[in-house]
Amino acid sequence: xxxxxxGWIFLLVFGIVFGGVVGSFxxxxxxxxxxxxxxxxxxRAFTRVGxxxxxxxxxxxxxxxxxxxxxxFWLGNVAFVLGLIGMVVxxxxxxxxxxxxxxxxxxxxxxxxxxxxxxxxxxxxxxxxVGSWTALLLLALAAVTLHFRILxxxxxxxxxxxxxxxxxxxxxxxxxxxx
Numbered sequence: 001x002x003x004x005x006x007g008w009i010f011l012l013v014f015g016i017v018f019g020g021v022v023g024s025f026x027x028x029x030x031x032x033x034x035x036x037x038x039x040x041x042x043x044r045a046f047t048r049v050g051x052x053x054x055x056x057x058x059x060x061x062x063x064x065x066x067x068x069x070x071x072x073f074w075l076g077n078v079a080f081v082l083g084l085i086g087m088v089v090x091x092x093x094x095x096x097x098x099x100x101x102x103x104x105x106x107x108x109x110x111x112x113x114x115x116x117x118x119x120x121x122x123x124x125x126x127x128x129x130v131g132s133w134t135a136l137l138l139l140a141l142a143a144v145t146l147h148f149r150i151l152x153x154x155x156x157x158x159x160x161x162x163x164x165x166x167x168x169x170x171x172x173x174x175x176x177x178x179x
Contacts, residue, residue: 007061010080010126017084021091029095036152038159043152050145053138054123060135061126076129083121090114102161102168112172113150120146150174 022030036044067073086107093106094115107114120143127135154174157165 005066007064007066007126007130007132009066010129011058011062014084014122014126017088021088025091025095028099032099033091033094035156035160038156039152040155043148043155046145046148047152050142050149053142053145057123057127057135057138057142060132060138061123061130064130064132064135066129067131070131072131073129076125076127076131078125079121079128080125083118083123083125086118087115087122090118100161102157102165104168104172109172111176112154112169112174116146116150117175 022033025033039047090107093108094103096105097103097108102108107118111117120139123139124136127139154165154169158169161168
């Protein structure tokens, strides 16, 4: 199945980069990053479904052999690398934000959720690079559930930061500057 040259390589690179960046964060920043206070039971349920779908994406990507001779392989690699860079930059922007204020600098000037946008791009790139329609479909479903997680996170941010986050919501779109 997967073989020595399969999509697991993308997951390994992602794990090393993401783990290295987040692992360097102080505990209080990690606690803010994974804050689930003020989430509704429905939002928690959607998140669990999204996690299950993400695991399925990981499995399909990991076990799919790479075909470097295919044009989609290189397109996927570009998307993967751009997403990885965006994710690292967004995480570092988040880390720099004072604990009593929402992250509003760097990539947060064009998206309230640049980490999630970049993460979806990372896995979109991996799915394209391995050429798995099944993984792409599962990723699309996971992205839908991710929207509900993002709504939950924004609810927590409103509770934590109040009017400063509400003003941020009016100025910066949820996903992209053009949506």
